[in-house]
Amino acid sequence: MSFKKVAIILLLLxxxxxxxxxxxxxxxxxxxxxxMYVVLTLSWVMFSGPTGYISLASAAFFGAGxxxxxxxxxxxxxxxxxxxxATVGFLLALLIxxxxxxxxxxxxxxxxxxxxxxxxxxxxxxxTNIKGTTGRIVFTLGNVTVYYIMYILSIILLLVMxxxxxxxxxxxxxxxxxNEIASEHSGVNVTRIKILVYALSAAFVGACGSIxxxxxxxxxxxxAFNPLYSFIPIFMAIFGGMREIYGPIIGSFIFxxxxxxxxxxxxxxxxxxxxxxxxxxxxxxxxxxxGLLRINLIKRNRS
Amino acid sequence: MVTLLNVxxxxxxxxxxxxxxxxxxxxxYGVGRVLxxxxxxxxxxxxxxxxxxxxxxxxxPLITFFLVGxxxxxxxxxxxxxxxxxxxxxxxxxxxxxxxxxxACFGLQxxxxxxxxxxxxxxxxxxxxxxxxxxxxxxxxxxxRLITLVYALGISLLFYLFLTKxxxxxxxxxxSQNATAAAIVGVNIDFVLSLCxxxxxxxxGIAGCLVSMMYxxxxxxxxxxxxxxLIVIVLGGLGSITGSLIGGFILGIIGSVMSYVEPGLILxxxxxxxxxxxxxxxxxxxxx
Numbered sequence: 063m064s065f066k067k068v069a070i071i072l073l074l075l076x077x078x079x080x081x082x083x084x085x086x087x088x089x090x091x092x093x094x095x096x097x098m099y100v101v102l103t104l105s106w107v108m109f110s111g112p113t114g115y116i117s118l119a120s121a122a123f124f125g126a127g128x129x130x131x132x133x134x135x136x137x138x139x140x141x142x143x144x145x146x147x148a149t150v151g152f153l154l155a156l157l158i159x160x161x162x163x164x165x166x167x168x169x170x171x172x173x174x175x176x177x178x179x180x181x182x183x184x185x186x187x188x189x190t191n192i193k194g195t196t197g198r199i200v201f202t203l204g205n206v207t208v209y210y211i212m213y214i215l216s217i218i219l220l221l222v223m224x225x226x227x228x229x230x231x232x233x234x235x236x237x238x239x240x241n242e243i244a245s246e247h248s249g250v251n252v253t254r255i256k257i258l259v260y261a262l263s264a265a266f267v268g269a270c271g272s273i274x275x276x277x278x279x280x281x282x283x284x285x286a287f288n289p290l291y292s293f294i295p296i297f298m299a300i301f302g303g304m305r306e307i308y309g310p311i312i313g314s315f316i317f318x319x320x321x322x323x324x325x326x327x328x329x330x331x332x333x334x335x336x337x338x339x340x341x342x343x344x345x346x347x348x349x350x351x352x353g354l355l356r357i358n359l360i361k362r363n364r365s
Numbered sequence: 366m367v368t369l370l371n372v373x374x375x376x377x378x379x380x381x382x383x384x385x386x387x388x389x390x391x392x393x394y395g396v397g398r399v400l401x402x403x404x405x406x407x408x409x410x411x412x413x414x415x416x417x418x419x420x421x422x423x424x425x426p427l428i429t430f431f432l433v434g435x436x437x438x439x440x441x442x443x444x445x446x447x448x449x450x451x452x453x454x455x456x457x458x459x460x461x462x463x464x465x466x467x468x469a470c471f472g473l474q475x476x477x478x479x480x481x482x483x484x485x486x487x488x489x490x491x492x493x494x495x496x497x498x499x500x501x502x503x504x505x506x507x508x509x510r511l512i513t514l515v516y517a518l519g520i521s522l523l524f525y526l527f528l529t530k531x532x533x534x535x536x537x538x539x540x541s542q543n544a545t546a547a548a549i550v551g552v553n554i555d556f557v558l559s560l561c562x563x564x565x566x567x568x569x570g571i572a573g574c575l576v577s578m579m580y581x582x583x584x585x586x587x588x589x590x591x592x593x594x595l596i597v598i599v600l601g602g603l604g605s606i607t608g609s610l611i612g613g614f615i616l617g618i619i620g621s622v623m624s625y626v627e628p629g630l631i632l633x634x635x636x637x638x639x640x641x642x643x644x645x646x647x648x649x650x651x652x653x
Binding site: 114116118161162165167168169171172173175176179180183184186187190191289293296297300330331333334336337338339340341344345348 | 394400402448451452455460463464465467468469471472473474475476478479480482483588589591592595596599603627629630631632633636639640643644647
């Protein structure tokens with residue numbers, strides 16, 4: 063890393079770290095939300111980016127995190143609840159991984175797609191038949207606390223991804239995406255690495271869910287297991303472009319802001335718009351926004 | 366005895382619908398390599414078109430059935446022609462194409478769902494058509510459910526004959542086994558792939574028509590059917606259309622039994638089966 067890069071990163075870290083001191087309360091809520099999407103998007107990219115295995119289960123881990131917080135609400139301190147949310151996400155992904163990651167990627171995509179539905183129905187059944195009521199109350203946290211937890215979580219995730227990228231495990235992950243059979247033959251324990259990285263990425267989603275639960279105050283299975291949380295992170299990652307780590311971050315910043323603005327004004331139209339945009343990006347700009355920027359830069363350098 | 370009859374007829378009823386939906390998805394993935402996770406949304410559209418025709422124009426669902434099939438076929442063809450055929454051209458390899466088309470379908474799912482939400486609203490809809498009870502050996506069913514069963518079995522049979530006896534059907538099966546080889550021996554592969562997607566959408570649509578005759582419908586209903594169709598095509602064996610047909614009926618029977626044991630856990634039971642399949646026999650009943 064060059065000196066300039068380090069300086070920019072430190073500046074941004076300081077800026078966002080001090081945001082609650084100079085920003086309006088609305089900005090704190092807004093950026094808390096944005097950092098949530100940064101975590102969701104990056105954790106999706108962490109596994110699905112290099113390997114090409116498409117996970118459609120983010121919403122399942124997110125919902126599991128929400129339920130963890132709801133069950134442990136008022137019983138444990140906040141930090142323990144976040145850790146438990148991460149653990150639940152980790153274990154669920156471990157289960158999915160053990161079942162599907164030995165097989166071709168398409169089985170993984172299929173299995174993860176329905177997983178959120180499975181948890182939804184299971185929790186719904188449990189709550190109505192065993193517990194007797196469907197809803198739960200979650201403790202609330204101050205907006206500044208939520209903001210800082212999200213901020214710290216984003217930094218930890220970025221660090222983990224940075225270290226992973228530099229380590230031999232990151233290389234192994236990329237080689238799996240390039241050619242899994244060749245990777246296996248060169249001595250990489252492909253299944254184990256896939257499962258572990260997938261579980262690690264899901265831990266962040268679970269942690270995220272357990273914090274965001276405090277924003278909801280009341281939850282039921284339909285609120286917690288919302289398939290939107292599988293769709294949005296993928297959309298943001300693809301929009302930003304997955305080649306570089308800052309692509310998904312830019313994607314999440316732009317679209318969580320847009321979502322914030324459009325949700326109240328045109329709730330159905332904006333989802334429609336996101337869907338159309340996703341299709342458009344896949345067909346016309348497969349490298350995402352940073353891909354476009356790079357092409358423009360190359361053109362400018364040539365002329 | 367009566368319960369057994371109930372379970373069996375109920376199982377065939379659910380199974381018939383599952384089979385139609387799954388054969389549709391099997392056409393799209395097994396042949397066309399598009400893992401259409403928006404499949405259930407086509408079913409939802411079919412259900413809502415049927416509902417609209419019955420509620421506003423008083424046209425019988427049994428007639429709308431054919432109209433829905435035609436409309437969804439055209440819609441499917443347009444989507445394949447405008448989106449997937451383009452993706453096929455720009456994707457460097459089949460696995461890249463599978464990934465791209467899967468994510469495009471994810472976008473499509475949200476597009477269709479939100480369009481439907483704008484058009485029909487978010488509430489539950491339903492209508493009562495031929496709900497006269499019929500007694501078969503002590504087991505009581507609504508006439509509409511029995512008609513649905515007849516339609517579902519009829520469609521399954523017709524489709525089976527289409528695949529095994531006609532030239533186009535044979536071309537489709539050839540393409541599902543090896544697209545490149547099929548193209549070499551003179552199959553118009555682009556046409557076959559578009560046809561498969563369109564037929565898949567058509568089958569989902571007519572399944573939606575049948576579903577709307579029995580249950581109340583809403584714009585978020587598609588996801589559940591997509592998940593079921595995914596499980597059925599793995600159960601039948603990826604790529605095997607006949608497998609999906611059989612798998613649909615097997616899952617229908619399981620669902621029917623579960624609805625007596627614990628109706629809240631039907632989908633959970635399906636998923637347990639899915640897990641077992643992936644652990645023990647991921648190639649399914651008739652997979653290669």
